[in-house]
Amino acid sequence: MSVCNDLHAEHSTAWSQAVSHPFLEACRDGTLDLKAFDTWLVQDYLFVLEFARFMALAITKAPYRHFHTLLGGIIALEDELSWFQGCLGTRGINLEEEAAKAPCQEYIDYMHSCNDQPYPIHVTVLWAIEKAYHEAWHAHQPPQPNQAPYDYATERWASEPFSKYVKELQAVADDALASATRDERTAARAAFINVCRLERDFWAMAYET
Ligand code: HMH
Structure with missing residues (x-):
């Protein structure tokens, strides 16, 4: 039995959005307006900075048996942040002129609010966030090797190692949910639905000027 599989299946409309x-x-077709890409790039960088803190806080609540997966996820963020910094530099974006837009800030605030939640909810949110990016980029891989600046996104989030990591995270979340209370499971469901909405709004934000 996998609570995560059930959440995924029972909220398929919210998930597909x-x-x-x-x-x-x-991005897949190489027809994206680069202004939209740059908006996404800045906002996702700001998101990932706070996502790193959110992950670190999950570890403070986790049993040791989950450390291998969670620490691996944190270590991988080092490369990810370097890519963002390199790409922002190449594209001549000065971060000092940038700030989180409302949908990004709402997502960041929501992640931080998870620190007041029990571990099963915190780690369900973590799994849903990573799975969303894996599925999004995996489903939109280009037929040929992708071109800069989109290449990294599919190389990272659509990759086999990332897929394996998301499966491990699911096992970790399912393990936490197996001993959760009924109220905690109810809260985990609401959290999953919230992540779906925040992800949907994050994509839409890229077209805001
Ligand atoms: C908005 N969701 C968003 N950004 C990301 N980088 C991920 C998920 C995956 O880390």
Whole structure:
């Protein structure tokens, strides 16, 4: 039995809105307006900085048996952040002129609010966040090797190692949910639905000027 599989299956409409968007189709086809890409790039960088803190806080609540997976996820963020910094530099973006837009800030605030939640909810949110990006980029891989600046996104989030990591995270979340209370499971469901909405709104934000 997998609570995570059930959440995924029972909220398929909300989920599909989280993992498919014209932004992703245009990245795949190489037709994305680069202004939209730059907006996504800045906002996702700001998101990932706070996501690192959110992950670190999950570890403070986790049993040791989950450390291998969670620490691996944190270590991988080092490369990810370097890519963001390199790409922002190449594209001549000065971060000092940038700030989180409302949908990004709402997502960041929501992640931080998870620190007041019990571990099963915190780690369900973590799994849903990573799975959403895996599915989104995996489903929108280009037929040929992708071109800069989109290449990294599919190389990272659509990759086999990332898929394996998301499966491990699911096992970790399912393990935490197996001993959760009924109220905690109810809260985990609400959290999953919230992540779906926040992901959907994050894609839409890329087209805001
Ligand atoms: C908005 N969701 C968003 N950004 C990301 N980088 C991920 C998920 C995956 O880490």
